[in-house]
Structures are given as C-alpha cells and as structure tokens.
C-alpha cells in the first residue's frame with residue numbers, strides 16, 4: 009500500500025485526502041463521455057462487453073486499493089483506510105465524471121460487506137473484507153424469493169444441519185448480476201416450527217458452489233441482468249454461517265438498514281450530483297438542449313423541478329446520516345432517505361420523458377440525450393421496487409419512526425409451517 | 436431547523452419559545468385577528484430585547500450575532516415564529532436592519548438604532564427574485580432631482596407599513612437600467628398607506644403609494660442605480676428566513692396531526708392504524724425532513740455568501756413552497772371537518788405556509804430561476 013500524507017495527529021485530513029484522490033483519479037481513470045451510463049439499466053452491452061466491463065471494474069478497484077484509496081471507511085485491520093464519511097464524500101465529489109467500479113458498490117460494499125463487518129467472525133472478516141476491497145470478490149444478496157420479496161422473513165429456502173455442514177435447498181431471485189458475481193449472502197430457514205422471524209439463519213456461499221444453478225431472466229427492456237438461483241443440496245460449512253443459528257433476523261434487521269442506506273452509506277462510492285451518467289438534472293438539461301426545447305417555459309419549469317429535487321436530496325441524506333450518528337434520529341430513519349430517493353428518481357424519469365417530447369415515443373440513434381428515454385420510462389419503477397419497495401419504506405417510516413400501530417399480520421406468533429402462503433410465486 | 440444546536444443557540448431559542456408561548460398562545464392569536472396591527476408595540480420591543488432585530492446588524496449599531504453565523508442563528512428564531520404562528524415582521528425588520536447596517540450611511544444611523552431597539556418598526560419592499568440582481572414586480576420609480584431623489588409608484592405588499600417609521604423601498608431608476616434603494620419615512624409627504632386583506636391572522640400587509648415623494652439624496656442606501664447586488668443579497672436573506680419559518684409551521688402542523696391520528700378513532704381503531712393514512716404520514720415526514728434539510732443548507736450558504744447561495748435559496752423556496760402547503764393541506768384533510776374550523780389551531784400553520792408560498796416569488800418562479808442559474812453553471816463548466 010502506498011504512503012499517504014498525514015496530519016500531525018497521524019490522520020490524513022479531508023483536504024489532504026481529497027488532493028491525493030484527485031491527483032490519482034485524473035492520472036489513472038478515464039473521464040466519462042457525455043451520456044455514458046445514463047438511463048435505467050439500458051441494454052447497451054453484449055455479454056462479452058458486460059464481462060469486460062466487470063473485469064475493468066475489478067481492475068479499477070484493485071488499483072484504488074494499491075493507491076490507498078479503497079475502503080475509505082473500512083477498518084484498517086481489514087485493509088480499509090479507517091477514515092470518516094467526510095473523506096468518502098470528498099472522494100465521491102472527486103470521482104464524479106470519471107469511470108468508477110460501479111458494479112462493486114451496491115450490494116457488495118453495502119449491505120454485504122457492512123453485514124460481514126458487523127456480524128462476521130474474525131476469520132470471516134479476514135478472509136473476505138480485504139478480498140472485497142481488492143476487487144477480488146463481488147457479492148450478491150440472496151434475499152428475495154419467488155414467493156416473497158417484501159416479506160423477506162418468509163424465506164422458504166431451507167438449511168438443514170449435516171455434521172459440520174449445512175445443506176441448502178430453495179431458490180433466490182431478482183439478483184442483479186449474479187451470473188458474473190462470486191459470493192452470496194443468503195437468508196435461509198433453519199426452523200419451521202417457530203414464528204417466521206425466529207427460525208432464520210444467514211449463510212455465505214460461493215455462487216459457483218456445486219448445486220447452485222444460475223438462470224438469467226430477461227427484463228422488459230431486454231436486459232438479462234436479473235437472475236434466479238436454484239439451490240439443490242448445496243453444502244455450506246458451519247464456519248460460513250453469519251450470526252447465531254435461528255437468530256438470522258438480528259442480522260436481517262441490520263442488513264435491511266444497510267440496504268436502505270445503500271448509496272448514502274459511507275462504505276459506498278456514489279458520484280456527486282453533477283454527473284452525466286445517471287438520472288439527474290444534467291441529463292434533463294441535455295435532453296432539453298438536444299431537442300431544442302430549452303427555451304420553452306414549460307420545459308424550463310420541468311428542468312428546474314428536477315434540479316430542485318436533486319438539490320433537496322443532496323441536503324436530506326447528510327441530515328439523516330448525521331441524525332442517525334448522533335442518535336437524534338433512529339436508525340429506521342434510513343427509510344426516509346430510501347423513500348425520497350425512490351420518489352425523486354421516478355419523478356425525474358417522468359420529467360426526462362416529458363422533455364423528450366415525441367423523441368420519447370420514437371427516436372433515432374443520433375438523437376443524443378433524448379435517445380432511449382422512452383425505454384427508460386418503461387423501467388421507471390425499478391427505483392421504487394429494487395432495494396425494498398417504497399411501500400415497505402412507508403411502513404417503516406410510519407410504524408418505526410412515527411410509532412404508528414403495525415399492520416395486522418396473520419403470521420405473528422404462529423409456527424411458520426402453519427402460515428398461509430399464496431399460490432402465484434412471481435414470474 | 437438544525438438537528439444539533441449549540442448550547443448558545445439552544446438558550447437563545449428557548450428564550451423566544453418561552454416568550455412566545457407566554458405572550459401569544461393560540462387563544463391570543465385568535466383574538467389578534469381583529470387587531471389592526473396584529474400585535475402590540477410592547478410585544479415587539481420586548482422581542483427586540485431577546486435579539487429579534489439585532490443579529491444581522493453591525494456591533495457599532497448595537498447589533499451582532501450570538502455565534503459566528505448570524506443568519507443561521509436568526510433562522511432558529513424564524514423557525515420558532517413559524518412553529519407558533521407568531522405575529523410580527525421578523526424577516527422584513529431584519530432585512531432592513533441588515534441593509535442599513537451594511538450599505539447605509541451616516542444619515543441612517545438613527546433609524547438603524549431605533550429599529551434594533553424595537554422602539555420603531557421598519558419594513559421593506561423588495562420585489563420578487565427573477566434573475567439574480569434583477570428582481571421582478573417593482574413598480575416604484577426613482578429619479579435624481581437637484582440634491583434630492585423623487586419617488587413615484589406603488590409598492591405592494593409591504594408588511595406592517597402602517598406601524599412602521601420607515602420603509603426601505605427598492606425602486607427602478609427612471610430612464611436607466613439600475614436599481615436604487617431609498618429609506619423613506621412613512622410620514623414623508625406623498626406617502627399613502629392602504630391596508631390590504633391577507634391570509635394570515637396576525638401579519639398585516641399594505642399597498643404603499645409614492646406620489647412625488649421628495650427626499651434628500653442621503654436617504655439613498657448604497658449606490659444610486661447600482662443596488663442590484665445588495666437587493667439580491669437581501670432577497671436571499673428574506674428567502675432563507677421565510678423558508679425557516681415555513682418549516683417551523685410545517686413541523687407544528689405535522690405534530691398536531693400525528694397526535695390527532697393516534698387519538699381519533701373510526702371503525703373502532705385509531706386513524707394511525709390505517710395503512711392508507713400511515714403511508715401519507717410517511718410521505719409527509721419525508722417532505723418535512725427534506726424541507727428542514729434544504730432550508731438549513733440554503734441558510735448556511737446565504738450566511739456564508741457562498742456562490743451556490745442564490746440557487747439553494749431558490750431551491751428551498753420552490754420545494755418548501757410546494758411541499759409545505761401540500762403537507763398543511765393534507766393535515767387539514769386528515770383532520771376532517773374540524774380541520775376547516777376557526778376553532779382549531781391547524782389553520783394558523785396552513786396560513787403561514789400559504790403566505791410564504793406566495794411572498795417573494797412562487798414555486799414556479801423560483802424553479803425558473805434555478806433553471807437559469809443551473810444552465811449558467813453548466814455553461815461555465
């Protein structure tokens with residue numbers, strides 16, 4: 009690992025860190041082209057190209073690690089820098105406009121690595137955190153199942169003890185990118201005779217393990233990044249269990265917290281507000297310019313609305329993070345940020361579509377920023393479904409933040425075996 | 436409001452909170468609806484002793500902040516004003532104190548001191564933000580004539596003009612592009628003050644006419660014809676205070692409604708147990724936290740004179756204008772019939788956010804301003 013400038017107290021200041029990050033980024037990373045990576049899960053790559061992009065992400069992560077710029081908020085004993093969220097924010101600002109290892113952020117760094125840090129044994133952390141920070145391991149959340157996504161604790165995937173091992177059977181679904189990933193963080197049922205929350209256990213497993221069959225699912229826009237994993241007699245050693253047996257919900261609760269934090273998490277690199285490669289106000293401005301409609305007062309109003317929503321989000325997330333750190337807000341307030349992000353992203357997608365006008369319905373390849381905006385609109389709801397739906401976030405805010413009565417549930421206090429289950433299991 | 440106040444800020448907030456709870460509890464506010472001024476003179480001078488008018492003024496005028504961010508401290512007061520729907524032209528009076536103290540001359544010293552002590556009231560007619568430095572809606576003209584300046588036209592709405600000793604008027608320079616600010620004594624010949632009707636119970640607005648109002652040139656605040664920048668700066672201060680006040684009103688309306696949802700039963704269960712309503716509360720809570728966040732961020736930027744201040748202040752005004760009224764109206768909806776009565780307190784806060792949404796530019800005009808600023812920012816980049 010390279011040396012780095014440190015202050016008198018031995019800690020690298022935010023500004024020293026920023027200067028070092030900036031110099032390194034400019035020397036080593038490629039600036040993004042206009043509109044590169046913009047939109048919602050666009051089908052722009054062949055499988056070969058996708059695999060090459062994954063390899064490049066790993067390569068950048070390794071280089072960041074070697075430069076002492078990876079794992080900014082991870083503890084030094086596992087290869088991190090042990091710095092503060094302010095350092096991570098400075099890094100986010102500096103990397104804006106450059107390529108970055110996007111596929112390694114969510115869910116690898118958060119929630120997966122965050123959960124490992126909190127609940128993993130010393131051996132597990134030493135085995136995986138440095139490998140994650142070097143880009144050697146990409147992780148997936150094996151959480152949703154065909155029968156339940158919102159009701160994650162109703163997992164049917166079963167783990168049965170067999171000597172020093174566990175045997176897993178069942179199916180996980182909607183994992184994005186599992187076909188090129190390495191490890192899964194998996195919630196499984198270990199006891200059917202107790203209420204649902206008390207019979208769960210968390211495991212980790214290599215996605216290439218014997219008995220795991222990864223099938224790709226085509227999304228409505230043709231992208232095949234969604235996956236379903238069928239697990240048949242998959243053998244997992246007890247040393248790959250996270251947390252206590254049947255206490256998986258203790259892990260699960262924090263897992264959900266880290267998932268709701270996602271791009272606001274200090275473990276995650278997420279480029280700043282002025283980027284051309286995401287759903288943001290720059291994109292709206294580019295579409296308005298490209299379609300020649302920027303002088304239309306109606307369009308200007310829409311651009312302004314998008315910019316306002318984006319600025320407000322950029323103010324909201326640090327407020328929530330601060331409140332959760334100082335204890336002024338409960339950890340459940342992460343759901344406020346999740347709700348805001350989802351609603352904001354769907355609104356910006358609609359705005360982009362409306363600004364594009366007719367080019368939203370039919371476009372040519374040289375329509376610039378307006379190309380594909382119609383297809384993005386079709387994928388709009390991914391922002392309010394993936395990472396837990398906004399309805400679930402609203403449940404959490406009202407019940408856990410505001411303390412309102414919980415919804416009646418027919419499964420409470422009942423052995424999971426006896427809980428009614430619906431017929432249609434997704435698909 | 437900030438999640439973490441310094442001990443000094445907390446003492447400061449607490450003093451005003453106690454004073455307002457004591458002097459203008461809801462039953463008093465309800466009565467003040469019939470009061471032509473909306474509050475008594477001793478209420479305002481007692482408030483001035485608590486620091487309501489002095490934070491943005493320089494020390495030699497008797498002002499000065501309690502910490503190192505005067506506008507941030509003042510926004511804590513504004514939040515308290517909103518949370519209690521308190522009477523008084525807090526934003527106007529502070530804009531005047533700030534303007535006279537920063538850009539005023541010798542001739543204005545007495546006026547500043549009177550405003551700071553609370554012995555006299557001052558108010559302002561700022562116009563509305565259009566592009567930075569170029570406010571819209573200014574219908575007062577000023578011309579230089581010998582050693583004098585002469586004002587003609589109408590400014591509206593001007594808060595508390597009837598009780599004010601002075602009005603800081605923003606005017607267009609006749610036959611030229613620039614702006615000038617003039618401190619006009621309300622007693623000057625040619626000034627007429629006509630009451631207007633308003634949505635607020637205790638805040639009072641007036642149309643102020645200027646018919647050949649002649650004043651010595653030293654009534655001008657700042658450079659004649661070059662006031663664009665100072666007006667922009669004052670608008671930002673007014674926007675920050677109006678946003679902080681609206682967020683305070685949102686907070687109280689929300690808290691009242693959460694309490695109501697737990698207490699009110701229908702079909703044998705509290706309203707708070709219905710998922711449809713719980714989800715609306717979750718949305719409102721999100722708007723509320725977002726409003727706190729953008730208001731505080733904008734205030735800090737305006738206080739620091741940061742380059743992003745104009746855009747953040749307008750973003751805050753646009754967001755809080757929209758979502759503040761949306762939140763208050765949804766609170767009315769969830770109250771049902773009682774929510775549209777005079778007897779209930781909820782309308783105090785609805786009135787405050789409604790007033791602030793329309794003053795100093797609508798959400799749409801601020802969105803337009805944000806777009807312009809953003810576009811320029813991108814062109815420079």
Ligand SMILES: Cc1cc2nc3c(=O)[nH]c(=O)nc-3n(C[C@H](O)[C@H](O)[C@H](O)COP(=O)(O)OP(=O)(O)OC[C@H]3O[C@@H](n4cnc5c(N)ncnc54)[C@H](O)[C@@H]3O)c2cc1C
Nearest residue numbers: 149151152156157158182183184390393394395396397399
């Ligand atoms: C882009 C994308 C990426 C994803 N990546 C992953 C991943 O990597 N790993 C993974 O495990 N999962 C992933 N998911 C799955 C995602 O977490 C689930 O789709 C989500 O939690 C919803 O679960 P479900 O699809 O089973 O819908 P359901 O749970 O069946 O919900 C259907 C609808 O009912 C609503 N609903 C359900 N219960 C309630 C309730 N109690 N109150 C009110 N409304 C309710 C939901 O909000 C939703 O609108 C991803 C999804 C997307 C779109």
